[in-house]
Amino acid sequence: xxAEKHIQRHAMEQIGKxxxxxxxxxxLTISITxxxxxxxxxxxDALAGHILPTSRPDIDNQMKTAADALNGxxxxxxxxxxxxxxxxxxxxxxxxxxxVRPL
Numbered sequence: 001x002x003a004e005k006h007i008q009r010h011a012m013e014q015i016g017k018x019x020x021x022x023x024x025x026x027x028l029t030i031s032i033t034x035x036x037x038x039x040x041x042x043x044x045d046a047l048a049g050h051i052l053p054t055s056r057p058d059i060d061n062q063m064k065t066a067a068d069a070l071n072g073x074x075x076x077x078x079x080x081x082x083x084x085x086x087x088x089x090x091x092x093x094x095x096x097x098x099x100v101r102p103l
Contacts, residue, residue: 003062007069007096020075020102025083027099028063031091046090059088066098074100 032053034046045051063086067078075081082103 003065004069007066007098008073011070011073011098015074019072020080020100022080023082023103024075024080025085025101025103026067026081027085027097028059028066028087029097029099030059030062030088031093031095031097032088033092033094034090047092049089051090053088053090059086062086062088062096066096070098070100 034043038046042051046053063084067081071078
């Protein structure tokens with residue numbers, strides 16, 4: 001629930017329009033910082049995309065959290081999402097980017 005509230009807060013700061021209607025395409029990109037315990041080489045490999053994050057939480061659960069959080073803020077209902085692209089990679093800082101466009 002904490003992640004959902006975080007997403008909602010940021011979405012409300014960005015969105016100044018009524019909820020989108022109709023079918024939607026959503027792109028969810030998650031960036032995770034490598035663990036501090038990793039060696040410099042392993043961290044560099046992760047940031048270069050040679051090591052991919054395979055730990056929990058599952059990306060489909062992260063998408064569900066984001067989709068539920070944006071109900072009534074960005075779209076009326078997450079059932080409107082008909083296309084989705086999900087991506088999770090290591091990056092220099094943790095971030096979640098959600099892009100939405102009507103179809």
